[in-house]
Amino acid sequence: MVRPDIIVVGGGHAGIEAAAAAARMGCQTALVTMDVRAIGRMSCNPAIGGIGKGQIVREIDALGGVMGLAADATAMQFRMLNRSKGKAVWGPRCQSDRHAYERFVQAHLASLANLEIIQGEVTAVLVENGHVRGARLADGQEILAPAVVLTAGTFLSGVLHRGDRTWPGGRIGESAAGKLSQSLRENAGLTLGRLKTGTCARLAAESIDYSKCERQDGDAQPVPFSLLTDPASFLPRQAPCWITNTNPRVHAVIRDNLARSPMYSGQITATGPRYCPSIETKVVRFADKDRHQLFLEPEGRDTNWVYINGLSTSVPVDVQEAMIHAVEGLEHAQILQHGYAIEYDYVPPTQLASTLETKTVAGLYLAGQLNGTTGYEEAAALGLMAGANAARKLRGQGEIVLGREQAYIGVMIDDLVTKGVLEPYRMFTSRAEHRLQLRADNADMRLTELARSVHLADEARLAAFSALAAAADRAMALLRQIRIDGQSLAERLANPQMALAHVLQTAGDSAAAGELRGLAASAPRAVEIVAADCLYAGYVGRQQRQVAQMTQLDRRLIPPSLDYAAIAHLRHEARQRLAEIRPRTLGQALRISGITPADINVLAVHLHAVLHAEKDDAR
Ligand SMILES: Cc1cc2nc3c(=O)[nH]c(=O)nc-3n(C[C@H](O)[C@H](O)[C@H](O)COP(=O)(O)OP(=O)(O)OC[C@H]3O[C@@H](n4cnc5c(N)ncnc54)[C@H](O)[C@@H]3O)c2cc1C
Structure with a gap:
């Protein structure tokens, strides 16, 4: 191959986006992964999006990423979650055909110029004088490149658990990457920690008694993730999911066997995702509840595998069988694969800059689950930003750091590199203080200009965006122009009780109203965006004033080499925390836990003095 500019290690959701972004930006990219057939594999549930996560998928799409396109092309069911809440926190989610998803992603990567895919295990990163030089493979081959993006997911020193049985692996049926952890410690000077996650059993569809379950269909009018998917012709053939519940008999089986669960026997010591607990943990933590909802989700159109969302577990096989057979509808279920847990190494993300480059080795970037996150969407977003x-950086161009007011992706990276993680980090809308602005519907409006300026958006995307923006502008003009009972439609839409469909219906018979209804039919995405803008106009104004204050602090850059020990009036703890995190801006410094506004004042005065001293020197 041509000597690559960038090596991406790992073909999971992070690696896919990192490789695709780097290749699209014109860099010769080598994607090295342990098994090329596993590229795009979903380790756990066959679904993309959800609350907080759907917004991230829309942002990935606006930044020219792959995930939204793959999800639209391979979806089996679309649902907008959180519809009972405000539109700002609606979460688009789709049930995916897992094999079709892998095929789509693999074909997409194969179609990209500048990208070569290599099967192999990376055992070491090569580092010289604080700069990355390339990667060594298990067969001894060295690939040299000035930048490396590591996206090893759950594979670093992965250990699987089921009952008292443990075995090494990256996920079920795949080998762990044993040696890379050691290289990260020894060659890259990074500290590693240990986290845990788990998954449920899979069942044979024909062995489930669906007549005892509640049917759950997709949305009648599914909304695609990608701007490039034409909503008018988007009519995926949707498959139903099914709902059943655990019951006191299931809970009794679990309680009676808790000592045999590696979570409770002391076998697993790492922390798992608090918001995605195993069924053992749910039964213990919510002891007063006598049922938990379970969703039976088909894994694809050409497979009989069914995923039991809500029943993640690592209890022994006989206990899994007893508890599953105690669930209504699953009395005779055939188990195709049992649930398991996995412990793996991760790199505490406070060792990363906001660009996801390690602070210890220039040119070495980390992304995905390796950074202490959980979830395909979080991983994909981090991969895109790292790539x-x-x-x-290779081109000598400025870094891309998204603000907290600009994108959920900005919130996530800022949280990770500023605060670190105590458990696998997943996105929630509550993490975003500017969530009224960070809606799923307006991701293109927020990010396309940036994607254009850094060459992440192609011609097709820019053309689609310019049509969207023109339709949105026209729709907003019409909403302001058309008045009913002395009130403009834009003002009417500020009332949360006023649904867009109702406002359009009662807009009258004028030519303008006809044009607006035409736009709602031909450009529904544009009209939805401006309707939400009208709804949130008052709140957003207030939020923007707060954003402006914070942005000022986020514009005050701190020199990366600042010697915090030399700042006389800074508290000892503040010096330590700041030296550890090395914040990029005063705004980021303020968000570090343990840092007070008074510390920021001391720091600001110091920076001011340093700046003046430098100016005096320059004179
Ligand atoms: C058992 C299990 C349960 C999970 N449950 C959930 C859940 O309930 N909810 C949720 O949101 N997420 C869950 N996840 C996490 C989700 O799968 C990950 O967040 C997501 O897949 C991370 O994407 P990634 O790209 O970082 O890593 P992965 O998807 O893990 O991909 C890593 C890739 O790197 C490759 N690789 C690793 N090391 C090397 C190396 N040294 N050399 C070459 N290639 C290498 C692997 O072959 C693989 O292709 C679960 C994961 C597992 C394994």
Whole structure:
């Protein structure tokens, strides 16, 4: 191959986006992964999006990523979650055909110029004088490159658990990457920690008694993730999911066997995702509840595998069988694969800059579950940002750091590198203080200009965006122009009780109203965006004033080499925390836990003095 500019290690959701972004930006990219057939594999549930996560998928799409396109092309069911809440926190989610998803992603990567895919295990990162030089493979081959993006997921020193049985692996049926952890410690000077996650059993569809379950269909009018998917012709053939519940008999089986669960026997010591607990944990933590909802989700159109969302577990096989057979509808269920847990190494993300480059080794970037996150969407977003930043740095161009007011992705990266993680980090809308602005519907409006300026958006996307923006502008003009009973439609839409469909219906018979209804039919996405803008106009104004204050602090850059020990008036704890995190801006410094506004004042005065001293020197 041509000597690559960038090596991406790992073909999971992070690696896919990192490789695709770097290749799209014109860098010769080598994607090295342990098994090319596993590229795009979903380790756990066959679904993309959800609350907080759907917004991330829309942002990935606006930044020219792959995930939204793959999800639209391979979806089996679309549902907008959180519809009972405000529109800002609606979460688009789709049930995916897992094999079709892998095929789509693999074909997409194969179609990209500048990208070569290599099967192999990376055992070491090569580092010289604080700069990455390339990667060594298990067969001894060395690939040299000035930038490396590691996206090893749950594979670093992965250990699987089921009952008292443990075995090494990256996930079921795949080997662990044993040696890379050691190289990260020894060659890259990184500290590693240990986290845990788990998954449920899979059942044979024909062995489930669906007549005892509640049917759950997709939305009648599914909304695609990608701007490039034409909503008018988007009519995926949707399959139903099914709902059943655990019951006191299931809970009794679990309680009676808790000592045989590696979570409770002391066998697993790492922390798992608090918001995605195993059924053992739910039964213990919510002891007063006598049922938990379970969703039976088909894994694909050409497979009989069914995923039991809500029943993640690592109890022994006989206990899994007893508890599953105690669930209504699953009395005779055939188990195709049992649930298991996995412990793996991760890199505490406070060792990363906001570009996801490690602070210890220039040119070495980390993304995905390796950074202490959980979830396909979080991983994909981190991969995209790491790949894009690696490409920018190689070209001597400025870094891409999204603000907290600009994108959920910005919130996630800022949280990770500023606060670190105590458990696998997943996105929630509550993490975003500017969530009224960070809606799933307006991701293109927020991010396309940036994607254009850094060459992440292609011509097709820019053309689709310019049509969207023009339709949105026209729709907003019409909403302001058309008045009913002395009130403009824009003002009417500010009332949360006023549904868009009702406002359109009662807009009258004028030519303008006809044009607006035409736009709602031909450009529904544009009209939805402006309707939400009208709804949130008052709140957003207030939020924007807060954003402006914070942005000022986020514009005050701190020199990366600042010697915090030399700042006389800074508290000892503040010095330590700041030296550890090395915040990029005063805004980020303020968000570090343990840092007070008074510390920021001391720091600001110091920076001011340093700046003046430098100016005096320059004179
Ligand atoms: C058992 C289990 C249960 C999970 N449950 C949930 C859940 O309930 N909810 C949720 O949101 N998420 C869950 N996840 C997490 C989800 O799968 C990950 O967040 C997501 O897949 C991370 O994407 P990634 O790209 O970082 O890593 P992965 O998807 O793990 O991909 C890593 C890739 O890197 C490759 N690789 C690793 N090391 C090397 C190496 N040294 N050399 C070459 N290639 C290498 C692997 O072959 C693989 O292709 C679960 C994961 C597992 C394994």
